[in-house]
Structures are given as C-alpha cells and as structure tokens.
Amino acid sequence: MVVFTGPVLANRRKTLDELSQQLTAGYFPSAPNAETCPRCPHWFACGRLPAGNLIIGSHSEAL
Template sequence: YREAADGIIGRAITRRSSGAEILDADWQLVRPNGRIRVRPDHVENGPEGPIIRRLRTGKPPKNVNDDLYALYHAAAAQELGNAKVEALFLTTDEVVPVPMSEKVIGNRLQKYDNAIAGIRAGHFPASPDERTCPRCPQYFICPGIPGESSEF
C-alpha cells in the first residue's frame, strides 16, 4: 500500500509542467440561486497556458464528463480566461482532456441552479444509491442513508 501511495503521489507531482506556477485556487461562481465554491484539485499556469486538473484514482472510464467539470470550465473561464480542463488518473498515469462546449457547460450549470433552488426550497431529498453513495463526500454524515436494518 505504501508503494502504491508513493507511486500515486509521485505521478501527481511529475505531471506538473516544469516552470509552471501552481495556483492555490479557491473560486466562487455566483449563480442566480446562490454561490458555488470551486476548489480544483490542481491549477497551474505554465508555458501552455492555464490547466485545471482533477485528480482521480483508478482507470479512466469510457466517458469522463461529470457535471463537476462544467464548474471547472466556468470558474476557470471567469478567473483565468481560456484554460484547459483535464482529468489525471493517477493509477494509470493517464491524462484525459475534458473539453466542453458552451452549450454543454450552460446545461450542466442549469442543473446546479436547479439543485440549489430545490435545496433552498427544501425540496431536494437525498436519493441513496449503492453505487454512488460510497464515493460521496457526505457518505458518513448523510441523513439520507438508512440504518443498518435497511436493505440499502
């Protein structure tokens, strides 16, 4: 495990462009229903321009296009102008570019807007899912997860 962990960290560092400025990005997107804090895993401004990178473990799936990348795109455009968005899969050391059209970004942001509106209105029930929940940051505190007696 120690070897694997060393390898993962080593690959994350090695992938940084030489001479690039590493930015400690903590951005906010102001949306119609609230603000969204965006803290990308890695942001650098190097010879090829700004790169916004999400760090993932495991192997790349067929499609890398989670809604989160729309936040990366929108926040990067706001803060840095034109920027590349990528996913770095640390287990296999593969970088996958995640381009998105303006239309797709807009549609994804609309989903966040709807979610925020629903949360504010108290109409956003948790929807537990045995595949998604274990990887969710809220997993251990989520009130939507039933107790052990449940079949979930």
C-alpha cells in the first residue's frame, strides 16, 4: 500500500488540476526531442499544426 503525505497529495492534486485545465483549453505544447521524436507516431504532424486552441465544431462557430 502506498501512503501519501498531505503535502505530496496536495502537490499531485495541483498538478492534475493544472493539466486538466490545459487540456480543456486545448493547450498541447510540443516538446521536440532528438531521441524520442523520430519514434513518435505524430512525427510528421508535430510542428506543422497552427498555433492556438483546439476548437471543436464548424468553422462558423469558431469565428
């Protein structure tokens, strides 16, 4: 059994909250790495996508 202390648990919750807010906002930053990028399934798309948030819906809704 793993037991987390109060500060560790609070830090983990804070990190998860921040990550979920970023994902909800459509924030997916690239992190280029010469070692892992060539093996990544998104190798040909990463960096070619436009900057900004992911908007789900028709183009007219995004304007």
